[in-house]
Amino acid sequence: MLETIPLTLDAVRDVAKACFDDGWRLVTLTAVDTGEAGFDILYHYDKDLVMKHYRLSIPKETVVPSISPIYFTALLVENEIIDQFGICFSDLVLDFGGALYLEEEVRTTPFCKVSVAQKQC
Amino acid sequence: MARTILPFGPQHPVLPEPLHLKLVIEDETVIEALPTLGYVHRGLEKLCEVRDFNQMVQIVERVCGICSCLHALCYCEGLEQIMGIEVPRRAKYLRTIWGELHRMHSHLLWLGLFADAFGFESLFMQFWRVRERVMDIMEATCGNRVVVSVNVVGGVRRDLTAEQCQWIEQQLVIIEKEVRQLTTTILNDYTVKKRTVGKGVLSKETAYQLGAVGPMLRGSGWAQDARMTGYAAFDEIGFEPVVEHDGDCYARSTVRFRETLQSIDLVRLAIARMPAGETSVNVEGALEDDTPHPIAGGRAGTMQRFKRDKHARPADVPAPNLDLPAGHVAVKVKGKPDGEAVTRVEQPRGELMYYLKGTGAKYMDRVRIRTPTFANIPPLLAMLPGCELADVPVIVLSIDPCISCTER
Numbered sequence: 001m002l003e004t005i006p007l008t009l010d011a012v013r014d015v016a017k018a019c020f021d022d023g024w025r026l027v028t029l030t031a032v033d034t035g036e037a038g039f040d041i042l043y044h045y046d047k048d049l050v051m052k053h054y055r056l057s058i059p060k061e062t063v064v065p066s067i068s069p070i071y072f073t074a075l076l077v078e079n080e081i082i083d084q085f086g087i088c089f090s091d092l093v094l095d096f097g098g099a100l101y102l103e104e105e106v107r108t109t110p111f112c113k114v115s116v117a118q119k120q121c
Numbered sequence: 122m123a124r125t126i127l128p129f130g131p132q133h134p135v136l137p138e139p140l141h142l143k144l145v146i147e148d149e150t151v152i153e154a155l156p157t158l159g160y161v162h163r164g165l166e167k168l169c170e171v172r173d174f175n176q177m178v179q180i181v182e183r184v185c186g187i188c189s190c191l192h193a194l195c196y197c198e199g200l201e202q203i204m205g206i207e208v209p210r211r212a213k214y215l216r217t218i219w220g221e222l223h224r225m226h227s228h229l230l231w232l233g234l235f236a237d238a239f240g241f242e243s244l245f246m247q248f249w250r251v252r253e254r255v256m257d258i259m260e261a262t263c264g265n266r267v268v269v270s271v272n273v274v275g276g277v278r279r280d281l282t283a284e285q286c287q288w289i290e291q292q293l294v295i296i297e298k299e300v301r302q303l304t305t306t307i308l309n310d311y312t313v314k315k316r317t318v319g320k321g322v323l324s325k326e327t328a329y330q331l332g333a334v335g336p337m338l339r340g341s342g343w344a345q346d347a348r349m350t351g352y353a354a355f356d357e358i359g360f361e362p363v364v365e366h367d368g369d370c371y372a373r374s375t376v377r378f379r380e381t382l383q384s385i386d387l388v389r390l391a392i393a394r395m396p397a398g399e400t401s402v403n404v405e406g407a408l409e410d411d412t413p414h415p416i417a418g419g420r421a422g423t424m425q426r427f428k429r430d431k432h433a434r435p436a437d438v439p440a441p442n443l444d445l446p447a448g449h450v451a452v453k454v455k456g457k458p459d460g461e462a463v464t465r466v467e468q469p470r471g472e473l474m475y476y477l478k479g480t481g482a483k484y485m486d487r488v489r490i491r492t493p494t495f496a497n498i499p500p501l502l503a504m505l506p507g508c509e510l511a512d513v514p515v516i517v518l519s520i521d522p523c524i525s526c527t528e529r
Contacts, residue, residue, distance in 0.1 A: 001203075001460050001461065001462075002460070002461035002462055002463055020330075023329075025329060025330075025332055026332055027332070027472075027474055027491065027496075028474060028489075028491035028495075028496070030476045030487075030489040031489075032478060032486070032487045032489075033487075042476065044463065044474070044476075044491075049345065049347070049349055049350050051463065051465075053463065071330075071332070072330075072331055072499050072503075073331050073332035073496065073499040073500075075499065076495060076498060076499065077491075077495070094155070099159070100158055100159060101158060101159040101162040101528060102159065102162075103159075110164060110167060111164075111166070111167055
């Protein structure tokens with residue numbers, strides 16, 4: 001079973017900075033729709049082929065601090081999560097405005113179980 | 122000096138798939154590059170909600186044709202982890218063999234495309250000619266050339282006979298000889314070096330910080346390869362990654378060339394050490410024809426075509442074995458996936474990661490796929506500023522971009 005470390009919203013950037021300084025590579029982020037509870041965002045880090053996973057559980061319509069100013073590579077996956085789940089990230093280094101894959105006029109969030117969110121951060 | 126925005130792609134002679142880059146240039150020098158994606162996004166991850174966990178094997182194989190075997194392997198290993206399935210050892214070796222054959226054909230394909238990108242068409246044809254032998258092996262052993270569809274949850278659906286193993290080893294001798302004949306051209310030719318040495322340099326530190334994977338990372342001096350984690354049979358075969366240190370297009374092409382030769386050795390080792398035994402466990406709810414069997418035609422029917430039309434089969438490709446081996450199924454596993462898992466395998470283009478979440482139902486709750494090109498685009502954006510416009514196609518191609526993987 002997957003072991004994850006709980007993460008709070010305030011600690012997202014601090015943990016990312018600590019991982020960056022300690023030589024951890026960001027593998028990716030994974031967003032999971034947990035239904036009424038909101039979303040889980042998993043941050044997957046790797047060092048010497050050992051992975052650790054942080055789990056951020058948030059209610060819907062929470063704005064999450066972007067880690068792209070620390071890990072530039074996060075910019076694509078964070079934009080993808082905006083497209084697919086409508087989760088908003090603050091201070092993205094490159095914001096595609098919810099149109100990384102989808103057309104700009106598409107305002108639904110196709111990966112949510114119930115797609116009602118509007119992608120306006 | 123005035124700046125110009127130049128669109129590169131989505132349709133471009135060097136791009137097999139649509140990637141659009143907005144290049145901000147001053148004179149002939151690139152200042153900035155911004156990507157645009159979304160031309161081939163299919164939402165395949167979402168299909169896990171309407172296709173059961175066994176059917177999803179066929180879906181993930183179609184994330185990318187070139188790496189289909191490794192997508193299925195990564196997905197199946199994740200599910201086996203969640204369901205606590207112990208895969209038979211023979212199946213692990215078979216997975217290794219087909220996985221490395223995929224790496225060989227992918228690298229040979231890329232080496233050909235790369236040669237074509239800098240105008241070396243005869244080299245392109247030579248690499249693709251060699252690649253055909255690898256494709257013949259896959260067609261003769263799996264019934265398909267590209268989407269081989271050998272992996273199932275719990276093992277593999279095909280087996281190799283002793284005659285097939287012997288024939289593969291004979292083919293590997295020819296492939297190795299033909300690949301080695303191209304060594305001087307791909308590694309020492311003046312034109313090749315002129316177009317690749319010192320182009321698109323990615324330093325060791327930058328490669329790691331920007332999350333580069335695969336030959337991009339190893340070409341910059343990092344000995345990191347998911348095969349070192351010991352998935353499939355790599356824990357028994359052993360593995361040392363190919364590393365180059367210059368971080369330029371030449372280093373990346375050298376890594377891929379040397380990995381092609383390394384894969385030949387790995388296939389030989391896997392064949393030599395492959396134990397006898399079962400090839401799969403039987404997972405409840407699996408598709409009816411997921412029962413493992415060698416080249417029975419099945420849905421694809423390719424081998425049935427071979428059987429009907431003798432002219433469709435090259436003379437040196439052995440006739441497919443249509444007999445089912447006895448005792449190939451070990452035990453039956455009951456239950457549905459309930460839990461989470463993260464698995465990684467090394468695709469030809471780099472590290473592939475799957476996150477899987479099941480809730481005890483026949484449909485997965487979430488399938489998340491992080492492909493290597495997705496990880497290699499940010500390093501590409503860092504490599505392009507400062508380069509000459511004429512070098513952009515070579516640098517873009519040096520990451521071996523697969524956009525159908527990236528967008529899924």
